[in-house]
Amino acid sequence: MDRTFYMDLARQSMGREELENTVCERVLSDPGLEILPLLDAAYQVRKAFHGNKVRVHILNNAQNGHCPEDCHYCAQAKTSQANIEEYGIKPDAEIMEEARQAYAKGASCYCMVFAGRGASQSRIDRLTGVIGQIKKEFPGKEICVSTGFVTSDGAVQLKKAGLDRLNHNLNTSQQHYPNICTTHTFDDRLNTLLAARQAGIKLCSGMIVGMGEKNKDIIDVAKQLRALKAESIPVNLLVPIEGNQLSVDSGLTPEFCLRVLCLFRFLNPKAEIRAAAGRELQLRSMEVMALYPANSLFLQGYLNAKGAANDKTLRMIRDAGFEILSDVDIGPTIVSKP
Secondary structure (H helix, E strand, O other), rough: OOOHHHHHHHHHHHHOOOOOOOHHHHHHHHHHHHHHHHHHHHHHHHHHHOOOOOEEEEEEOOEOOOOOOEEEEEEEEOOOOOOOOOOOOOOOHHHHHHHHHHHHOOOOOEEEOOOOOOHHHHHHHHHHHHHHHHHHHOOOEEEEEEEEOHHHHHHHHHHHHOOOEEOOOOOOOOOHHHHHHOOOOOHHHHHHHHHHHHHEEEEEEEHHHHHHHHOOHHHHHHHHHHHHOOOOEEEEEEEOOOOOOOOOOOOOEEEEHHHHHHHHHHHHHOOOOEOOOOOHHHHHHHHHHHHHOOOOEEEOOOOOOOOOOOHHHHHHHOOOOOOEEEOOOOHHOOOOOO
């Protein structure tokens, strides 16, 4: 393959040109495209906007289960038979202590996730109090909240409390959405993101790859997030959980997952692209290669799926020559040997 194609990908992306769908399709599926030059092109874009730095995030599953929605991929859905621990919202003191631990471990963003369809006024009131406490103790740290649907008024209240980011994943394209959920629509999700944007909250929104979607669905989501100017984009790779409606092998390969990450980087050059849930499972021996298009990872696992040990992830980042973006010394966290 002529190297000009790869160079053009990087040049167009850094010039903020939106790739045509035919080019996007080639990135995802053209067997003539070699993965290493493709990763190098994505890295040129990543390096231009983010250098060699990696942001680490830690999730706090602040409420788990009892969700009335039927998202087929989710262990907390009302239709799931997955064996998970269900509990209500954690006490404020516990959430605060977990925030302290997250920042002490080097996280640049503390992410609180709450189960359920959306944020009632009572939950908004609770969240504003917790956010205020965290901001008072850690004024320079970022906070992200995932709490289902949020109204315009709710978003304004969260912003006033000090919320930096709202996570609400699109998960898949508008066309494919009815195949993964029937209790709400793609537009419901989009409206929450628009409410957050109007309130001045940064957007954290991504997708789950491996739910039976077509390449066009992946392209559509990447371009939708580009149009939204999402600041943070978690790219999740389906983790099949026994008991879920989507519990079968997704058929993903490490190479395809890397191609997806490259596409998201080309279409969203300035965004924080996160290799999120499923990176350990689906990327396997090529996991470290995700750092060339992506500049962000999760530490300490996910909502209802385990991740790699913290020191293993941090060591992987360092061993590949990347710099962990943190204002605390995480050297003691990284053991010298596996």
